[in-house]
Amino acid sequence: AAVAAVVVGGTSAAVYLSLQQNDPSQTTQPSASEPGTQDTEPIDKQSVAALTPRGLKVTADQGALVELKWTLPAGARRYPVVLQRSPIKKGEQAITALGQGTTATRVAGLDPDSGYCFLVGVPLRISESSTVAWSKPTCIRGAVARSNP
Structure with missing residues (x-):
């Protein structure tokens, strides 16, 4: 998880900015802090x-394509959602931006003979x-998630 936090910091900023460009009506940065508190x-x-x-699970594993589903608490539905997968090939992004309030996605381009988390x-x-509120990991094809240090 420590490695993910480092990756998340750089990648999440790009994720958020790309979502802002796609939705000009959204002008405030998401933050769970109370109004009037400092962002730091x-x-x-x-x-x-x-x-x-919660409840991240694989609903279909078709080799190169995997379908995932999860639930979001009501308060989380106003935030963008990101998906992290591992392992990744050189040049691929570990984190993918999904839409605000997303509760399902398809991940394509996977190696049918490899395990993923x-x-x-x-x-x-x-x-x-x-700060990212991460789900518990779900893994397929024998892959094992790294435990938090």
Whole structure:
């Protein structure tokens, strides 16, 4: 997870900016902090837990294509959603931006003979110390998720 946090910081910023470009009506940066608090204050663990995607599962594994589904707590539906997969090939992005409130996706271009792990996250703050509410991992074809240090 420590490696993911480093990757998430750089990639999530790009994810958020790309979502902003696609939706000009959205003008405020998502943040779980209370109004009037500084953006540098940490988001407490309770707030992160309350917005964490739940029940991530593979609904179809067709070799090169996998379908995933999960649920979002009501408060998380106003945030963009990101998908992380591992392993990735050189030159591929580990994190993919999904739409705001997304609860299902298809992942194409997978190696049918390889195992993969997936995480779904809700970026709560995009900054040098980004905060993302990550789901529990789900893995396929014998892959095993790395445990948190």
